[in-house]
Amino acid sequence: MIAAGVVTAVAIGVAGCAESDRDGGGKGGATGGTFIFAGAGDPKNFDPIFNDDGESFRPIRQMYDTLVTHRPGSADLVGGLAESWSNDPTGKVWTFKLRQGVTFHDGTALDAAAVCANFDRWYNMKGEAAQSQMIYYADVFGGFAGNPDAIYDNCKAPDAATAVVTMKKYKGAFPGAFALAAFSIASPAAMKQYDADKVTQSGDSFAYSAFATDHPTGTGPFTYGGWNKATGEITLNRNPGYWGDKAKVDKMIIKVIKDENTRKQELRAGAVHAIDFPAPADRKALAAEGYQVLERPAFNILYLGINQKNNPKLKDLRVRQAIAYALNRAQLVQTKGPGGSAVADEFLPGTVLGYAPDVQKYEYDVAKAKQLLAEAGATGLTLNFYYPTEVSRPYMPNPQEIFTVLANDLQAAGIKVNGVPRPWNGGFKDDVQQFGKQDLHILGWTGDYNDPGNFVGTFFGRPKPEFGDQSMTEMFTAIGAADATVDQQAKRAAFEQVNRDLAAKWLPAVPIWHAPPALVTTKNVEGLVPSPLTAETFNTVSITK
Incomplete structure (x- = not known):
């Protein structure tokens, strides 16, 4: 669209959103209960910008939203926190029209100033924070303030509903990169309260702030309920104030089970409802036993x-x-x-x-x-x-x-x-x-x-x-x-x-x-939409009786 000289590229948000029962978990109402997903490894933390792996992004995607997102089940771009977006002919200036009435989990409002606070935070990261695992930012934006390769210039908020992000040069990553989970929009108030940019290094390891470990605060369909490292359970609670289709379950638990055979055993025992990345030899066997094998396209x-x-x-x-x-x-x-x-x-x-x-x-x-x-x-x-x-x-x-x-x-x-x-x-x-x-x-x-x-x-x-x-x-x-x-x-x-x-x-x-990866679920799981990007959100999932 940029090459053709088209100035505006608009994508209205997920079509079903306006029609959904905003107080009842989407059409049909909330089903309640707890959905238990077996994770394959520990997340590093819950601050999106400091992560780059799927085990960390799985809970992050439930708690945060991005400006642009993907249509469920595809790589097609649709509106997220931005109802629409446009670019100038150079591809350097991006204007986002934000949804109205969206709040972070701490009750503060999502507005253009909050969006700009996130962009400015990433760009101005310093010291050990900048040296930690900020791979996505370095790859997409070229570096931080003072780096001659950095492509970010500024973010302006001409009004509460409009954020204008300007780059120093065109980059083919956009607009797709605005949908990256690493660039989820977090609450500026919570980041300030819990000292989000405080990162310390000891030898080969990094330690992250209370925001990243105990108080992740986004706008997503689930809120953070704690991580019990003794049991490996990360608890996410239904966000009743979510702006989109509300979660159909009351609670989601990501249970970290690092051994593949144990994950499979827990599925068969009914202790978890879903596992990811089953071994190739297990797919046919589990399907023959009546489990749902949901394949994603290889991307x-x-x-x-x-x-x-x-x-x-x-x-x-x-x-x-x-x-x-x-x-x-x-x-x-x-x-x-x-x-x-x-x-x-x-x-x-x-x-x-x-x-x-x-x-x-x-x-x-x-x-x-x-x-x-x-x-x-x-x-x-x-x-x-x-x-x-x-x-x-x-x-x-x-x-x-x-x-x-x-x-x-x-x-x-x-x-x-x-x-x-x-x-x-x-x-x-x-x-x-x-x-x-x-x-x-x-x-x-x-x-x-x-x-x-x-x-x-x-x-x-x-x-x-x-x-x-x-x-x-x-x-x-x-x-x-x-x-x-x-x-x-x-x-x-x-x-x-x-x-x-x-x-x-x-x-x-x-x-x-x-390789096309797969998900496997029990018979009573409905509404899980596999993503070719392995970027599932679970607000659509319900558990039948």
Whole structure:
């Protein structure tokens, strides 16, 4: 729409909202009861801006709203806290018309000043807060105040119902990025009261404020009811003052069960109503037993990350290519992938603009891998391979099994592998994404919105400890130029070339597969709408008797 010179792009909010029974949980009234969802890992905290993983965002999405959101069950944008939005022809000025009568959970009003307070807070983050896990902000907005790459300029409130956000330059992430859970709008009063920006670091760990841990305050359909770490239960209560379709259950509990088999047992025992990311082998069995298996479309990527910082041999493209040739990805997909999985040849799904079908492909070839290692003088290479424990991800249903298969492939090609298992939060993610301790790691991504910058830009658009690729300035420049291209056909061509070069010239990681993740629920769960973005909200869920 920007490329065509259209000044206004309007999306009215979810159609059913105006017709719903605002006091009775939507059409049909509130059903009451408690919906129990089995989470696969601990959330880090409940302050949206400091998070970037699904286990943290699951409760966050229930407690907060974003300016723009997605139509349930799709990646299509619709209004959230903003009833409509528009952009100027340059794509740099975004105007949001806010819903009226919306209040935060602390009773304070949502208005344009509150929206601007959130944008200004993110931009002006300093010290240890800025150094913590603010990956989404750095990726989308380029950095904080004083950083020459920062694209945020200002936010103005010409009236209570209008927020105008101005960027220093066009970025293809918008408007999709306004729907990111990390950019949920929080209560300025609560953030001030509970010192939201106070973050302290001790060694490799960060400690967050009372706002993030005990007093998360948004506008969402559920309010925070506490996290009992002894039982692993996060309690969310129905928000009777919600502006949209009110939750149909009185309470939601996210019960953290880190072991996959235990989650399955708890489902069968009736102790939980839903589990996420079932093992591929379990889908058919659970469906045959009468459970509902709700599949999401595959909008994700699993990759083997290669960190070039610690081992100088990994800076040699031939060594990285040898790693790619050593992996029998087709067999991995067949034996460990969820039904419908496919080998990935690049880092974004085929439905995303910029996908290039003619990228260099790395078919399984052990002899080629050994040859390249010998040419590079890397025979006998030893690598530390980090993988997460106690968690399942949409793109990675069983990290231990995936690690084992990939490690065996590498060792068959003559690469010695030291496996380093680490817990997901407070271990693996910090070691890999903050400190770059690993040589290899498995990680992935579920797309947040349909734009190539959300995939390759997020991974490779700037220097990151995860890949140790600070010297790949050509890659950063090319991705930045593609993302800044306003004309959509030119943008398509630019990202197609980026994807060719990622495969043939840079190879900072090896794409593994695209996998459709699933949810499984008991028979008495109704109204759960699976999201291709794994971004479900549960106000639509009811429990039948």
